[in-house]
Structure formats: C-alpha cells, structure tokens
Amino acid sequence: MGSKLKGVVPLNDRIQIYFRWKGRTLRPTLNLKPTAGNLKHASRLRTQIVNEINDDVFNLEAHFPEYKNAHKYECQGETRRRTLKEWSKLWEEIAGREHEDSTMRIYMRHINAYWLEYFGDLSIPQLTHEKIIRHLAMLSKEHMGQNSLPRQDTLSPT
Known part of the structure; x- marks a missing residue:
C-alpha cells in the first residue's frame, strides 16, 4: 500500500x-x-x-x-436534467415566435423523425458526439439506398 x-x-x-x-x-x-x-x-x-x-x-x-x-x-424542480424531447418542445415554443408556421412544421417533422425517435429520452450530456456521428452515418446510408441516382454533371457536353 x-x-x-x-x-x-x-x-x-x-x-x-x-x-x-x-x-x-x-x-x-x-x-x-x-x-x-x-x-x-x-x-x-x-x-x-x-x-x-x-x-x-x-x-x-x-x-x-x-x-x-x-x-x-x-x-x-426545473433544474433537473431535461431530455432532448423536453428541450425540443421548449425550443419549438421559443423559435415559433421567430419563424413561419410552415417552417416550424418542417423543422419539427425533421426533429421528430430523425432525432427524437432515437434520442428523445436522453439528456443532453448523454447525447455524445459519437452517437450523433453514428446516427448521421446511419441516416446517410439509408438515404443512399433510397432511389438515389448518381449526380449528373451539369457541365457535360450535349
């Protein structure tokens, strides 16, 4: 010892x-x-x-x-650790004053579909950089598999 x-x-x-x-x-x-x-x-x-x-x-x-x-x-009380879902609701209330309703609907649809479904119950400190990067990679793979066409070069000769 x-x-x-x-x-x-x-x-x-x-x-x-x-x-x-x-x-x-x-x-x-x-x-x-x-x-x-x-x-x-x-x-x-x-x-x-x-x-x-x-x-x-x-x-x-x-x-x-x-x-x-x-x-x-x-x-x-209020100082307890909030989840991502709770933060997103708070953000929606605050940001809703600055953005059009149609813009907020799009934002919230994306937040719900791509982020809250996977991370909604996590507190912000639990949402690590690695989790975000892995999730983005997974979303990218899913997107590439859905009817994605190779990008056409806009300068190709006709």
Missing part, C-alpha cells in the same frame, strides 16, 4: 474517497477494509464518479444511498 491513490485514503477500518461536486468537497466512506485491492477498487470507483461528474450524469444517491444529507445535493 505504498503507492498513493488520488482522492482515496484509509480511514480506520474503512476507505474514504474525496471528490468535488457542485462546488463542495464530498468525503463518503466505503465499508471496505483498507487493503491494497480495496484501495484500488475505491480509486477506480472515484475515477468513474469524476467522469460522471464531468459528463453531468452523476447521481450521489445511486453511488452512496446512505450518505448523510444526500438529498440536499440532488437537483429539484
């Missing part, structure tokens, strides 16, 4: 991990004996938690259901 693990320390017969979330340093303890293997496990758990915090998907009560005052740290 000579190596130092960032944010993980033995505390009597338990292990305490440290991380920052919502501007506060939290120090939950794990009911594990501070052996070398358990300390490494705690370090991996801390890394996962930090990644979840960075991705804005961390849920304190899911990781530490018995953490003192955990409910104080959770989002409530």
Whole structure:
C-alpha cells in the first residue's frame, strides 16, 4: 500500500474517497477494509464518479444511498436534467415566435423523425458526439439506398 491513490485514503477500518461536486468537497466512506485491492477498487470507483461528474450524469444517491444529507445535493424542480424531447418542445415554443408556421412544421417533422425517435429520452450530456456521428452515418446510408441516382454533371457536353 505504498503507492498513493488520488482522492482515496484509509480511514480506520474503512476507505474514504474525496471528490468535488457542485462546488463542495464530498468525503463518503466505503465499508471496505483498507487493503491494497480495496484501495484500488475505491480509486477506480472515484475515477468513474469524476467522469460522471464531468459528463453531468452523476447521481450521489445511486453511488452512496446512505450518505448523510444526500438529498440536499440532488437537483429539484426545473433544474433537473431535461431530455432532448423536453428541450425540443421548449425550443419549438421559443423559435415559433421567430419563424413561419410552415417552417416550424418542417423543422419539427425533421426533429421528430430523425432525432427524437432515437434520442428523445436522453439528456443532453448523454447525447455524445459519437452517437450523433453514428446516427448521421446511419441516416446517410439509408438515404443512399433510397432511389438515389448518381449526380449528373451539369457541365457535360450535349
């Protein structure tokens, strides 16, 4: 146990991990004996938690259901994480003031058909760049398979 693990320390017969979330340093303890293997496990758990915090998907009560005052740290009401479907409805209300009805119908038809069907239940942090790129590739393949004709060169001699 000579190596130092960032944010993980033995505390009597338990292990305490440290991380920052919502501007506060939290120090939950794990009911594990501070052996070398358990300390490494705690370090991996801390890394996962930090990644979840960075991705804005961390849920304190899911990781530490018995953490003192955990409910104080959770989002409530309007500040909870919205799904893409909820954001699109909000956008429709706001953008509808700036665009013609026919334009908004087209926009919303495309959003519903190409995006909400696949990603509507995801929160924005869960909608990763990779998911979007893969989805665009899939849409491109589908489009290329539907009655697509090779592009005619407009400058070809007659």
